[in-house]
Amino acid sequence: MFCEAEAWEAELLRRSDAEGDREARRARDSHEELNVFREALIPAAPVAVGLSLLALRCPVEEVFGVPDTPQECVGRGNAETHSLTRNGHLDFVGLQLDAAQRQVALEAMKQLREFEPRLVGPVLSGTATEHSEVQIHLFADRAESVAIKLMDAGIPHEVTERRVKMNAERVLAYPGVSFEIDDEPIEATVFPTDAIRQAPVSPVDGKPMRRANVSELEQLLKS
Numbered sequence: 348m349f350c351e352a353e354a355w356e357a358e359l360l361r362r363s364d365a366e367g368d369r370e371a372r373r374a375r376d377s378h379e380e381l382n383v384f385r386e387a388l389i390p391a392a393p394v395a396v397g398l399s400l401l402a403l404r405c406p407v408e409e410v411f412g413v414p415d416t417p418q419e420c421v422g423r424g425n426a427e428t429h430s431l432t433r434n435g436h437l438d439f440v441g442l443q444l445d446a447a448q449r450q451v452a453l454e455a456m457k458q459l460r461e462f463e464p465r466l467v468g469p470v471l472s473g474t475a476t477e478h479s480e481v482q483i484h485l486f487a488d489r490a491e492s493v494a495i496k497l498m499d500a501g502i503p504h505e506v507t508e509r510r511v512k513m514n515a516e517r518v519l520a521y522p523g524v525s526f527e528i529d530d531e532p533i534e535a536t537v538f539p540t541d542a543i544r545q546a547p548v549s550p551v552d553g554k555p556m557r558r559a560n561v562s563e564l565e566q567l568l569k570s
Contacts, residue, residue, distance in 0.1 A: 465558035490522040490537040
């Protein structure tokens, strides 16, 4: 009887060790699968990919038990999502797209150089997607002079109006023009000439909006 008990105990230990080995293999396989999936998300060369990769990453990482649950992703504000696209998980996204859109912006700004153009928004910050428009601020005593300039250059356009947040309490409406260069949509807002000294606040972090003139954009394209 003792021999049978010892044999049964040995069998239980063997099964326990086998089960432990299987658990260890499953954990190792899951970790390797996650690494393979992550590598698949990162292209060999920069490509134009939108922010939807962030939404994809959240449920995938939740399944494999690593940080960033869907609730954490949904809970991120504009500033934190913007930070992610610049300083971590999505830094590789849209590098070719950035260069292409900035080149179009530079061409538009040179066409409208007399209006002291400034590039703003996602194309400047590097967070643009293929659906983002190029946003430019222009400065003129008469907004219609911008439309006349586009007409003289043979560039079709539409007159628009854009509401701009100047500070926490003040939102003003300014005229603008919408047009395209190389099939890229451009939205230009026309401010009075003295408004060049005060940048509107950014919708991302509420701080004064970053703006780049022609020479600054040229330097950015070289970097």
